[in-house]
Amino acid sequence: MAKTTHIAVISIPAFSHQASIIEFCKRLIDLHHHIHVTCIVPTIDTPLPTTLTLLKSLPSNIHHTFLPPINKQDLPQEAPSAVQIQLAVSQSMPSLRIALESLLSTTLLHALIVDPFANEALEIAKEFNLLSYIYFPPSAMTLSLFLHLPVLHQQVSCEYKDHKQAIQIPGCVPIQGQDLPQHLQDRSSLAYKLILDRCKRLSLANGFLVNSFTKIEEDSQRALEKHNNKVYLIGPVIQTGPSEESKGLECVRWLENQRPKSVLYVSFGSGGTLSQQQLNELAFGLELSGEKFLWVLKAPSASSDGAYVGAYNDDPLQFLPHGFLERTKGNSFVVTSWAPQAQILSHISTGGFLTHCGWNSALESIVLGVPMIAWPLFAEQKMNAILLSEGLKVALRPKFNENGIVEREEIAKVIKGVMFGEEGNEIRARIEKLKDAAADAFKEDGSSIVALHQFVTQMENFM
Numbered sequence: 001m002a003k004t005t006h007i008a009v010i011s012i013p014a015f016s017h018q019a020s021i022i023e024f025c026k027r028l029i030d031l032h033h034h035i036h037v038t039c040i041v042p043t044i045d046t047p048l049p050t051t052l053t054l055l056k057s058l059p060s061n062i063h064h065t066f067l068p069p070i071n072k073q074d075l076p077q078e079a080p081s082a083v084q085i086q087l088a089v090s091q092s093m094p095s096l097r098i099a100l101e102s103l104l105s106t107t108l109l110h111a112l113i114v115d116p117f118a119n120e121a122l123e124i125a126k127e128f129n130l131l132s133y134i135y136f137p138p139s140a141m142t143l144s145l146f147l148h149l150p151v152l153h154q155q156v157s158c159e160y161k162d163h164k165q166a167i168q169i170p171g172c173v174p175i176q177g178q179d180l181p182q183h184l185q186d187r188s189s190l191a192y193k194l195i196l197d198r199c200k201r202l203s204l205a206n207g208f209l210v211n212s213f214t215k216i217e218e219d220s221q222r223a224l225e226k227h228n229n230k231v232y233l234i235g236p237v238i239q240t241g242p243s244e245e246s247k248g249l250e251c252v253r254w255l256e257n258q259r260p261k262s263v264l265y266v267s268f269g270s271g272g273t274l275s276q277q278q279l280n281e282l283a284f285g286l287e288l289s290g291e292k293f294l295w296v297l298k299a300p301s302a303s304s305d306g307a308y309v310g311a312y313n314d315d316p317l318q319f320l321p322h323g324f325l326e327r328t329k330g331n332s333f334v335v336t337s338w339a340p341q342a343q344i345l346s347h348i349s350t351g352g353f354l355t356h357c358g359w360n361s362a363l364e365s366i367v368l369g370v371p372m373i374a375w376p377l378f379a380e381q382k383m384n385a386i387l388l389s390e391g392l393k394v395a396l397r398p399k400f401n402e403n404g405i406v407e408r409e410e411i412a413k414v415i416k417g418v419m420f421g422e423e424g425n426e427i428r429a430r431i432e433k434l435k436d437a438a439a440d441a442f443k444e445d446g447s448s449i450v451a452l453h454q455f456v457t458q459m460e461n462f463m
């Protein structure tokens, strides 16, 4: 019998990162039964309900432990969610060290696998003489940017959005400065400093496990392979398959009664939020399109990631335009706050996805073959939107007006464009091909399975 290989995984208090790294661990132990995982999770206040549900269903060779919570009140209240999360993770490092010491006292630990936003743990790994890897939930293009940022920081002296030429990230289409991630847009901000520090630390890792696959990011992969650290494209890692729990949900039952590919699914991820004005325009745009839609509605917020850290207490329905639900009755299903996205995207009635382009959502749409409307909000989502719409050509992108609002007529136009019409059909054909390519990546000799085996071999050869 093969000896047990024990790995510790460090995540961050953000559902989409936790879900991605845990799904990765499940696939890893499915392929290599002798691997055991301890997942260490920093928390802010109490774990999110979605996190608890996620951790309930772990197989017996994945354990989890929560670090003592960081008090949300002690974090800068005005700071963006990404900053709050990174500060909470930094404050959790002393507890992480204690948790690792305790684990090492009973277990021969082989490696740490760390979220990029918890990468102070790479330094702890060095102290403890452990191998360390980054599990990178976003795209290979974003990893290429992160590895390049320390150079870009030296090369460019102005704000990136004021840089005259497009920014050349190795292996990627040139990107306008304004399309770089939100937290790089103000170079004097704490958000920028935190990201830059994390980017500088990345090279401490022995390798990178990236949630992407060769077919959609070949050029970025090639550029990444020029780095000293090993890069493994092991995706698309997504939550799939109809879960028994979601079958009885009302929104899924509503989908059962719709025609194939007739419903547009609308969601801005686990924490994305719109302003009240934009929420109104979206409601009127959906109504104007006359198409059927299933909308995961969150209460509006001045900040685009307003529901990312912790629950939002207002009832979102009160923010809809007057009479909206009555007028769209029969055509609409509005879910407040959370819906079983993978189940909805895999349902035969779903024909399109209006998405904020979070990388998990983008991958889920590709794997399940659903054409997209790309409506990026924050983080690196504009870069994802460019890849989806201009690179892979599987998404339409609505135009924003000079006040940064997508107007109702524009919304109705892109909805019709993606749900039917020539462009929609072409997108559907292209995404069907990517769906097949994603499935191929997980066949026995598929690129992602080969990469996973290579990772395990490299890690175990170091032992």
Ligand code: UDP
Pocket: 015, 016, 017, 019, 239, 267, 268, 269, 270, 271, 272, 296, 337, 338, 339, 340, 341, 342, 357, 358, 359, 360, 361, 362, 364
């Ligand atoms: N998700 C879900 N139901 C929701 C909202 C989100 O299941 O109502 C899941 C979605 O399927 C995806 C993740 O949460 O796996 C969101 O990740 P993504 O990277 O798209 O965006 P983020 O939440 O990080 O902004």
